[in-house]
Amino acid sequence: xTDRITRQDFAHMIAAAASKIREQHxxxxxxxxVAGDGDHGASMLRTMDRLEQAFAKDANxxxxxxDAGWNVMGADGGASTSLLGAFFLGIGEGASAAESWNCSxxxxxxxxxxxxxxxxxKARPGDKTMMDALAPAVQAMSNSAANGKDIDESVAQxxxxxxxxxxxxxxxxxxxxxxRLLGDKTLGSQxxxxxxxxxxxxxxxxxxxxxxxxxxx
Numbered sequence: 001x002t003d004r005i006t007r008q009d010f011a012h013m014i015a016a017a018a019s020k021i022r023e024q025h026x027x028x029x030x031x032x033x034v035a036g037d038g039d040h041g042a043s044m045l046r047t048m049d050r051l052e053q054a055f056a057k058d059a060n061x062x063x064x065x066x067d068a069g070w071n072v073m074g075a076d077g078g079a080s081t082s083l084l085g086a087f088f089l090g091i092g093e094g095a096s097a098a099e100s101w102n103c104s105x106x107x108x109x110x111x112x113x114x115x116x117x118x119x120x121x122k123a124r125p126g127d128k129t130m131m132d133a134l135a136p137a138v139q140a141m142s143n144s145a146a147n148g149k150d151i152d153e154s155v156a157q158x159x160x161x162x163x164x165x166x167x168x169x170x171x172x173x174x175x176x177x178x179x180r181l182l183g184d185k186t187l188g189s190q191x192x193x194x195x196x197x198x199x200x201x202x203x204x205x206x207x208x209x210x211x212x213x214x215x216x217x
């Protein structure tokens with residue numbers, strides 16, 4: 001059980017998320033080939049490298065997230081990296097400067113991150129974008145925190161919501177970006193951005209489970 005989370009905890013979470021992306025980057029690029037340039041996997045590899053760099057330094061969570069956001073926005077990966085950068089920067093700008101966060105702090109910070117993304121894009125759940133995974137993940141985390149769940153359970157719930165949201169994009173028609181021009185041809189394929197978000201949250205959840213076990217051993 002995790003009651004508070006530190007920069008070191010998040011470094012483990014980012015590393016686990018990066019591992020998931022590296023394992024699946026070829027699939028992410030294949031998904032992107034349906035309606036994009038087929039380079040999403042490569043963009044996400046750069047994104048995760050920059051996230052790991054931001055959390056490798058000895059600083060508080062707020063500073064690490066702000067640095068992560070700017071680093072990711074500079075990864076030159078198109079809309080996906082721009083929006084992910086906005087998400088992490090939004091977390092940092094809306095977060096407490098405390099050395100560790102409780103579950104409510106974490107949920108508040110992630111809601112601030114989502115609001116930052118919503119300012120940058122008009123896409124919402126149902127439009128076949130990363131928002132179909134990101135928005136339900138943040139909402140699930142918020143609901144869990146409000147119900148008194150610990151950080152492990154809240155992040156696990158977020159990961160399940162992100163996965164469900166990403167899977168649901170298979171039955172959607174794209175409404176944004178180049179993909180919207182293909183109309184019904186986008187049915188049957190998962191959105192690459194949503195798939196990436198689901199992998200990131202899955203990595204977060206798995207890292208917390210493993211790291212908590214190590215701390216309690």
